[in-house]
Amino acid sequence: MEVYISANAFWALLISAVEVYKRECYGILLGYRDSSNIYIVEHAISYQTANRRHTSVERNNRASKRMHKFLESLPHLSLIGDFHSHTGWGDLKGVGAPSSADVVDMAPDNLYIIIVANDKRRNSSWSYNGDGTLSGTVDDYHFRLGAYYLDEFSRSRRASIFCPYAIGFNAKESQQTILIRSSSAKQRWSRLKP
Ligand SMILES: [Zn+2]
Numbered sequence: 001m002e003v004y005i006s007a008n009a010f011w012a013l014l015i016s017a018v019e020v021y022k023r024e025c026y027g028i029l030l031g032y033r034d035s036s037n038i039y040i041v042e043h044a045i046s047y048q049t050a051n052r053r054h055t056s057v058e059r060n061n062r063a064s065k066r067m068h069k070f071l072e073s074l075p076h077l078s079l080i081g082d083f084h085s086h087t088g089w090g091d092l093k094g095v096g097a098p099s100s101a102d103v104v105d106m107a108p109d110n111l112y113i114i115i116v117a118n119d120k121r122r123n124s125s126w127s128y129n130g131d132g133t134l135s136g137t138v139d140d141y142h143f144r145l146g147a148y149y150l151d152e153f154s155r156s157r158r159a160s161i162f163c164p165y166a167i168g169f170n171a172k173e174s175q176q177t178i179l180i181r182s183s184s185a186k187q188r189w190s191r192l193k194p
Contacts, residue, residue: 001157002038003111003147005134006031007165009044014143016046017085017117021141026084028067029111030077039111039147039159044083081111081149088118096133096146103156106148111159116144126167132160136169 005013009029016025027046033039047063071079084102086095096116098106106112119140126136135144147159 001147001149001159003041003113003159003161004038005041005145005161005163005166006043007163009041010163010166012044012046013083013113013115013145014138014141016044016083017087017115017143018139018141019046020085021117022087024085024087025115027082028071028079029081029083029113030071030074031080032076032078033080033109039080041080041111041113042077044113081113083113083115085115085117087116096144098148098156102148106150106156108150108154110149112148114146114148116146118142126163126169128161128167132158134161134163134166136166 009031012027016027019025025046027044029041029044031040031042047067068079071077088095096114098112098114102112102114120137120142122137124135124137124142126134128134129144131146133144133146135142137143145161145163147161148156149159151157
């Protein structure tokens with residue numbers, strides 16, 4: 001499973017995590033799923049009514065119902081999933097894997113992005129990791145974005161994230177593998193763009 005994140009959605013995810021940093025953010029993903037089973041995340045919209053705590057985030061059900069109904073009337077975009085952050089500070093680092101509660105909340109055919117936000121130890125340019133996640137630093141924060149979905153046996157799986165914009169952003173372009181993956185992602189991206 002591959003997931004493409006637009007520049008807009010990329011910044012929205014980071015900003016949402018920073019805004020409530022050390023508490024968890026929650027929001028929805030708008031976009032579409034193309035015929036070859038690739039998710040395109042066009043927008044990430046944070047829920048202002050989410051009940052944020054250090055270790056969990058709960059959405060407000062009435063607001064959520066209202067939003068779902070409203071989103072059904074959008075002509076070009078659909079709700080493809082949601083996102084939330086895991087945070088950590090000091091020695092307690094946020095972990096990326098979905099918690100058991102996260103997995104319980106997952107529905108088939110939906111996409112879930114988890115943003116792990118931590119205090120930055122040192123600068124690192126944005127790059128794809130071998131496990132399909134995307135990570136890098138901005139300002140005082142280190143972020144790692146992972147995308148998850150349920151497989152046919154209802155087990156949570158990690159998808160491979162592509163975000164050509166993020167790789168272009170402050171990339172040092174030192175690793176050839178990153179360049180190769182980034183350029184093939186770019187081609188795909190332009191092909192997918194309507
Ligand atoms: Zn979680």
